[in-house]
Amino acid sequence: MGIDLEPDVVDELVEHLVTTTAMPPGVAARVVAEVTHYFSETVETFVRRRHRELQATGMTNPAIFARLADELGSRRFMAPELTERQLRRTIYG
Numbered sequence: 001m002g003i004d005l006e007p008d009v010v011d012e013l014v015e016h017l018v019t020t021t022a023m024p025p026g027v028a029a030r031v032v033a034e035v036t037h038y039f040s041e042t043v044e045t046f047v048r049r050r051h052r053e054l055q056a057t058g059m060t061n062p063a064i065f066a067r068l069a070d071e072l073g074s075r076r077f078m079a080p081e082l083t084e085r086q087l088r089r090t091i092y093g
Helices: 007-020 025-039 043-056 061-072 084-092
Strands: none
Touching: 007 025, 043 061, 043 084, 061 084
């Protein structure tokens, strides 16, 4: 999964990072790939991933659902305001 960028755009971004930072070309290419992947994450994918991450820290579902609802408002995608039930359905189907 990732944002589909034309090869010349990827090359331009990599070259920009190489010339403006101390990154070697291979590292710059990995950074561009990671950033495009990050920005392509859907609301559903984000909710499922964060639920797993927060659950692994020992948080309970009510606390997780409150945290997810809060985090969605500050993410780079425009997420609708989801109820606890909608969050639960996204995670468990």
